[in-house]
Amino acid sequence: MAKAAMTVVRGGRVLDIKRHAAPKADILIKGDTILEIGKPGLAAPATATLIDARDRLLQPGLVNGHTHSHGNLAKGMMDRITLELLLTASPYMSGARTLEDKYLSSLIGAAEMVLKGCTAAYDLAAEFPMPTAEGLAAIGQAYADIGMRATLAPMVADTSFFEAIPGLMERLSPALQKEVERYRLAPYKASVSQMKKALHGWKLGSKGVHLAVAPTIPHHCSREFLLACLKLSKDYGTGLHSHVAESKVQVIAGYQLYGSSLTAYMDSLGLIGPDFTVAHGVWLDGDDMKLLGDRGASVSHNPGSNMLLGNGMADMRGMLDAKVNVGIGTDGASCSDNQNMYENMRLASMVSKVQGPDRQNWISTDEALQAATAGSAQALGLGDRIGKLEAGYKADIVFLDLGHVNWIPFNDPTNQIVHTEDGSAVHSVMIGGRMVVENRKLLTVDLAQIAKQAEKARERLARGRGPAKALYDRLEKVVGTFCPGLAKQPLHIDRFGGGHHHAHH
Numbered sequence: 001m002a003k004a005a006m007t008v009v010r011g012g013r014v015l016d017i018k019r020h021a022a023p024k025a026d027i028l029i030k031g032d033t034i035l036e037i038g039k040p041g042l043a044a045p046a047t048a049t050l051i052d053a054r055d056r057l058l059q060p061g062l063v064n065g066h067t068h069s070h071g072n073l074a075k076g077m078m079d080r081i082t083l084e085l086l087l088t089a090s091p092y093m094s095g096a097r098t099l100e101d102k103y104l105s106s107l108i109g110a111a112e113m114v115l116k117g118c119t120a121a122y123d124l125a126a127e128f129p130m131p132t133a134e135g136l137a138a139i140g141q142a143y144a145d146i147g148m149r150a151t152l153a154p155m156v157a158d159t160s161f162f163e164a165i166p167g168l169m170e171r172l173s174p175a176l177q178k179e180v181e182r183y184r185l186a187p188y189k190a191s192v193s194q195m196k197k198a199l200h201g202w203k204l205g206s207k208g209v210h211l212a213v214a215p216t217i218p219h220h221c222s223r224e225f226l227l228a229c230l231k232l233s234k235d236y237g238t239g240l241h242s243h244v245a246e247s248k249v250q251v252i253a254g255y256q257l258y259g260s261s262l263t264a265y266m267d268s269l270g271l272i273g274p275d276f277t278v279a280h281g282v283w284l285d286g287d288d289m290k291l292l293g294d295r296g297a298s299v300s301h302n303p304g305s306n307m308l309l310g311n312g313m314a315d316m317r318g319m320l321d322a323k324v325n326v327g328i329g330t331d332g333a334s335c336s337d338n339q340n341m342y343e344n345m346r347l348a349s350m351v352s353k354v355q356g357p358d359r360q361n362w363i364s365t366d367e368a369l370q371a372a373t374a375g376s377a378q379a380l381g382l383g384d385r386i387g388k389l390e391a392g393y394k395a396d397i398v399f400l401d402l403g404h405v406n407w408i409p410f411n412d413p414t415n416q417i418v419h420t421e422d423g424s425a426v427h428s429v430m431i432g433g434r435m436v437v438e439n440r441k442l443l444t445v446d447l448a449q450i451a452k453q454a455e456k457a458r459e460r461l462a463r464g465r466g467p468a469k470a471l472y473d474r475l476e477k478v479v480g481t482f483c484p485g486l487a488k489q490p491l492h493i494d495r496f497g498g499g500h501h502h503a504h505h
Contacts (some may be wrong), residue, residue, distance in 0.1 A: 006044065012056045013058065015057060026038055055382055074333065076337050106138075116341065122150075122379060126154075136154055155386060179471055212381070246279070263292065327376030340421045395430055
């Protein structure tokens with residue numbers, strides 16, 4: 001094998017999150033890994049490639065704890081829509097996708113993420129009526145082509161949304177019941193065999209793209225299916241990821257179906273452990289959080305999506321107090337409409353600060369930034385490899401332009417990354433020692449070409465969308481009244497997501 005190439009990054013200021021400082025330092029990189037970070041003038045081989053980082057702040061690449069690549073072709077399509085309406089709209093928003101569409105949607109999201117300083121993501125990609133080995137390979141290939149890392153988890157269910165919410169199917173007219181039958185998901189064994197096929201023949205690991213398993217929402221999966229997902233994850237050593245207690249409707253459905261919280265139900269089946277990530281967790285109660293913390297599980301906190309869909313505000317402080325590993329995510333572009341991790345760090349800080357006057361409960365900028373780097377990295381199963389600028393970690397480095405107006409003046413790097421930065425000062429992005437973005441330009445794929453392909457796909461999808469849109473409009477009237485009605489029921493702990501009403505036992 002050829003000797004790994006050496007690179008030296010000189011003249012930059014390297015972020016120290018906890019100290020709110022960014023001293024000048026040089027970084028020596030061997031192949032894809034940081035070998036040493038030292039004082040300016042750090043010794044490096046004469047043959048090392050030199051990268052000039054003067055007037056740059058160097059931060060770890062942000063890690064998106066939860067997104068959906070299929071959402072990128074549907075960005076900006078909806079407004080004033082609940083989670084339950086979003087699920088109802090999915091055949092209209094994300095249906096009829098070809099293999100090329102799946103690749104393209106993933107490519108668009110990865111391009112946006114790297115341009116905005118994000119170097120790895122946990123992607124819960126959905127295919128209808130079930131995941132396919134070739135679909136997953138295409139979605140994963142898009143990340144590899146951009147040069148971004150991903151943990152790619154096929155999002156699976158064997159119960160349709162209408163069957164999963166107690167009492168909803170009965171509310172539909174017989175004609176509508178017949179129509180939604182068409183959106184039946186594949187029997188779970190078919191999904192399991194496709195996932196097994198994908199896991200078995202997966203070739204993109206060397207490119208930083210790995211597989212995981214995502215039973216989409218606990219009550220959208222039969223008990224047998226959840227256990228089959230657990231077995232897959234054990235057999236192949238992958239992560240498990242599920243939307244748990246995202247909306248109040250889900251919590252009420254959980255109590256009606258299982259007589260317990262969804263977290264307690266998943267735990268009773270053995271799913272919750274260090275490899276398990278809860279997406280959202282807006283409506284977790286104190287017991288749920290303690291359970292997740294005790295099991296070493298993670299939560300991806302996605303404040304932008306939680307607010308946009310009206311799900312409420314998750315209690316990140318409660319999670320951290322319960323020793324839960326917290327990451328931060330954007331969620332999919334079909335319901336949060338951008339893939340900007342800077343915005344979600346800022347929102348994580350803000351959301352904590354409007355939940356009550358006790359300042360000590362507020363999330364600090366260093367906690368938000370830790371969550372968006374090391375916290376999310378741990379959720380992806382990469383906590384020992386990415387999320388920090390330290391010797392032995394992968395060289396995933398974002399170069400922020402200190403000449404940009406966001407950084408004039410430069411007062412406190414940690415506060416400014418979280419509260420001032422919005423992605424517009426991202427100058428260059430290195431992933432695994434390789435420049436993926438340089439001087440605000442994506443180097444790996446041609447963005448203008450992607451735009452042309454996306455417009456073609458958009459026109460074709462829009463032309464074929466009529467019947468699915470008409471069905472959504474009819475369903476919207478029922479779902480849009482039934483689910484909010486369900487959500488008005490009191491919980492044993494009634495609260496609008498998070499806050500200080502926890503029943504701590």
